[in-house]
Amino acid sequence: MAKLKVALIGAGLQGENHIKALREEERAEVVGIADKILPKAERLAAQVGARPYHDAAEMLKREEVDVAIIATPDPLHKEPFLVCAEAGVRAIVCEKPLATSLGDAEEMMEAAEKRGIMVFTHFENRFAKADMATKLIIREGLIGEPVYAEMALDDNISVPTMLWGERSREWASRSSPAYFLMSHTIDLVRWYFEPAEVKEVFAVKNESILGYAVDLYDALLIMSSGAKVRLKSEWVRQMDDLVEFRIYICGSEGGVFYNKRGGYKTSPGWKANLSPSIDFDRVRSVQRRLGEHGVKVSASISPNWSRMGEGWRASLEIG
Ligand SMILES: NC(=O)c1ccc[n+]([C@@H]2O[C@H](COP(=O)([O-])OP(=O)(O)OC[C@H]3O[C@@H](n4cnc5c(N)ncnc54)[C@H](O)[C@@H]3O)[C@@H](O)[C@H]2O)c1
Structure with missing residues (x-):
C-alpha cells in the first residue's frame, strides 16, 4: 500500500508532537515541513528525512502532498489553510481551534468544500x-x-x-x-x-x-x-x-x-x-x-x- 504523503506547517511545540506521532505511523511518510523560522523546520525535518521550507506555498508547489497538518498559532491557521486548499491537498488536519473568528472559519470551510477537501480539527480527547x-x-x-x-x-x-x-x-x-x-x-x-x-x-x-x-x-x-x-x-x-x-x-x-x-x-x-x-x-x-x-x-x-x-x-x- 502506498504511504500517505504528509506535510507539516508550523514546526513549534505541537508540530513536534505531530512529528513524534508520525514517526510511529507506518502508513505515512513526512515529505515536507514548513516554518516561517527556517531553522525550526530544518531541525524537525532532519528527524524524519523530510525537506524543510520557510514558506508553505513553496513547499506545496514542490511536494506532492496528501495530508497537510497545520500547527501554527491559534489566530494564524487561516493563511496556511487557504494555501493548502488552493494546492488541492486531499485532507487538512488543522489544530484546534479551527479559527479565532467565525468569519475566518466560514472562509476556510467554504474553500475546502469547494474543492472537496476533507477537514479534521485536531481534538485528540x-x-x-x-x-x-x-x-x-x-x-x-x-x-x-x-x-x-x-x-x-x-x-x-x-x-x-x-x-x-x-x-x-x-x-x-x-x-x-x-x-x-x-x-x-x-x-x-x-x-x-x-x-x-x-x-x-x-x-x-x-x-x-x-x-x-x-x-x-x-x-x-x-x-x-x-x-x-x-x-x-x-x-x-x-x-x-x-x-x-x-x-x-x-x-x-x-x-x-x-x-x-x-x-x-x-x-x-x-x-x-x-x-x-x-x-x-x-x-x-x-x-x-x-x-x-x-x-x-x-x-x-x-x-x-x-x-x-x-x-x-x-x-x-x-x-
Ligand atoms: N491538540 C492539542 O492538545 C494542542 C496542544 C498544544 C497546542 N495546540 C495547538 O497547536 C497550535 C500550535 O501551537 P504551538 O504551541 O505549537 O505554537 P508554537 O508557537 O510553538 O508553534 C507555531 C509555529 O508556527 C510557525 N508559523 C507561524 N505562522 C506560520 C506560517 N504562516 N507558515 C509556517 N509556519 C508558521 C511559528 O514560527 C512557530 O514555529 C495552536 O493552534 C495550539 O492551540 C494543540
Whole structure:
C-alpha cells in the first residue's frame, strides 16, 4: 500500500508532537515541513528525512502532498489553510481551534468544500480511552438522561507567561483560555451529548491578572436537550502541575466521575455509576464492546448508596 504523503506547517511545540506521532505511523511518510523560522523546520525535518521550507506555498508547489497538518498559532491557521486548499491537498488536519473568528472559519470551510477537501480539527480527547467510555455510557443511556455536566480544564500561569519563551505574551494576547483550552471541552460536550446542540451561552471572564490576555472564562451552556453544562477554563493557576482537567456528568439515574489529570492530592481516574435498572448482562456486553476498542474497564456491583444501601448498582472503572 502506498504511504500517505504528509506535510507539516508550523514546526513549534505541537508540530513536534505531530512529528513524534508520525514517526510511529507506518502508513505515512513526512515529505515536507514548513516554518516561517527556517531553522525550526530544518531541525524537525532532519528527524524524519523530510525537506524543510520557510514558506508553505513553496513547499506545496514542490511536494506532492496528501495530508497537510497545520500547527501554527491559534489566530494564524487561516493563511496556511487557504494555501493548502488552493494546492488541492486531499485532507487538512488543522489544530484546534479551527479559527479565532467565525468569519475566518466560514472562509476556510467554504474553500475546502469547494474543492472537496476533507477537514479534521485536531481534538485528540475523542481518542482517549476514558472519553470513549464516557461517550458510550451516555449514548447507551446507562446513566439515564444526562442533565448536568461540569468540566474544568485549566493551565498553569506559566503557559501564557513562559511557554513560548519571549513570544509568550504576544502569543497569549492573540488567543485566550476560550480558544486555547475551552475549545477542547466544548468539543467534548458536543460529542458526548450529540444530537443535542448548544442553544444558549452565558459567560463571564476575568481580566485583572495578566493584563494582556483574558485570565479565565466561566460559562454556562444550555443544551437543546435541556441539559445544563458548566465549563471553566483559566490559564492563571498558581499550581504545581502544568494542566488540571476534571469532568463530572450527572445523569438522571447515575453519573460519570472523571479526573483526566492529577492535581493536588488527586490522581487520574474514571468511574461510572450506572443506572440501578441496568442488569449485569448488559454491563458485561458494554464492558466487552469497550474492550474491542482497547478500553479495559473493570465492572463491580455494590449496595446502592444513593438509596442508603438499599438495592444494588453496577459501576465501571478504569485504572
Ligand atoms: N491538540 C492539542 O492538545 C494542542 C496542544 C498544544 C497546542 N495546540 C495547538 O497547536 C497550535 C500550535 O501551537 P504551538 O504551541 O505549537 O505554537 P508554537 O508557537 O510553538 O508553534 C507555531 C509555529 O508556527 C510557525 N508559523 C507561524 N505562522 C506560520 C506560517 N504562516 N507558515 C509556517 N509556519 C508558521 C511559528 O514560527 C512557530 O514555529 C495552536 O493552534 C495550539 O492551540 C494543540
